[in-house]
Amino acid sequence: MNEQDLKRAFEDVVVASSPPPAMDPGRALDLARKARSKRRSSIVGAVVAVLVVGVGLGSAFALNPKGTQEYLTGAGPSSSSNAGMPDTQWGDKWPVGQSDRTATSGPQADRGTQLLNLAKASVPAGYDTPDLNYKDPTMYGGMLRAQAQISTNKGQVPEVWQYTAYVPVRKGDKVGRLMAQVSMPNPKDPADPCALAKRFQGMNDAECKIIEVAGKQVGVASPASPERGSGTWASYRAANGWTVTIMQEAEYPYGGYPALDAQPFLSPELAALAADPKFLLGS
Template sequence: MNEEDLKRAFQDVVVASSPPPSMDPGNALARAHKARSKRRASVTGAVVAVLVVGVGLGSAFALNPQGAKEYMTGAGPSSSSSGVPETQWGETWPVGQTDRTATSGPQADRGTQLLELAKASVPAGYDTPDLQYKDPGFRGGMLRGQAQVSSDKGETPEVWEYTAYVPVRKGDKVGRLTVRVSTPNPEDPADPCAILKRPAGGSGSCKTYEVAGKQVATLASMSGPGQPASTWASYRAANGWTVTVGQEEEYAHSDYPKLDAQPFFTPQLAELAADPKFLLGS
């Protein structure tokens, strides 16, 4: 029963409850019995329809509160093409934030999720301890994940970047694995090599690997003053998300001895960058 049928059912109830015109008592009695039966059927049908709709919406609300709300208000179901949780903004920053970094809520949870995925990705023979910086100029743990908004309030699309920094240890020597994931950003170049040359400082020659039909760019950067040797791999997914993975023999400013070699061979690093787990459910 649709809205129009329900409306007619209630109208029948109202009309049937109005005083009937004067008529033959016998006919009136017969018509009264007939009208009462018909009225009961109409009212029962209308009530059942209302209950069915109510139960359906109740179940829908339990499973998808936003979707049920949109159905009742006549709005179509909303979807985020980037797969990013909806953000509520305050005066300048998202609610609960004092700068670009989220410290709680669904965005911060994604940063934590990425950190756990990165930790689980290191090769056998290495571990990922929560080390502390030895350099007195740095405080806190070296194992950390974060989420920060790159776009400003009112900009479309909203762009979030999630980063995981993982100390990779073998024996007493420590390097670093960095995983950076970005939601679709219209300012990012389509060429993953161009994306790579920003964090890698533009040095080295970019090489492309094909991983399960996906094109992954890689770039090696030689060590220099204050800059450990590193290798980077970047993959741009069809939905616009980008994943950039970097490895370094040394964890900068940690004052731990550096690794004898980087943990991954370059083709393996490219495979890691193309792993769909880093798209964070997009």
């Protein structure tokens, strides 16, 4: 009941209760008392209703401030379903501000940069991570780069973002590559560490072994033949469903620089790096 309804109800009560019959003062007094009681009941009822709604909204706001705000303003909900991650607002096909799957600014792009910095800080002593340019003329941009992209389509639940960092690893004049790939929980990801590792870059025929790191199982894999490459990678699926793959290569593909004499990490070290909780990006 709003202010106009209260006013109208009050006027109806006044009209209905007057004028009192002149020939019966007792009945007139009785009618007046009933009208006043009815009016008070209407006003009290309206106030109680307002208080109940207010308390309900207050409780809802305390439990879910964003959802309550959307209810009051009519705003549509976001599609993010991952705790600790920023909500994604969608346009017609892509997240707002994007022209394709890749985020070039905003919180998701920031997490790609965060992953890049973590990967740079993880290289062993004796190596540096310079921002080099490709010598191959068919390539463009820098070799030190990060990417954040949406793997799922609009309306799909859960929403899955994937973050990738590419880091040149240099020792002397020789350059290799460290690549880190982190993904939000994806129902399609297998729980078995080697099955997860073999899905990386579609290398289902990769050779894989499981290495245990502080009670965590990590799949460490390499191509079955030199024709498929010479890198080594470790894949780990955390208890919350997030996945991490760290790959090392003695040569940076298309970089044009001499290859490292050896890969920077031994297999157990690479497995420990993949299982490091810092790569879960605050999930």
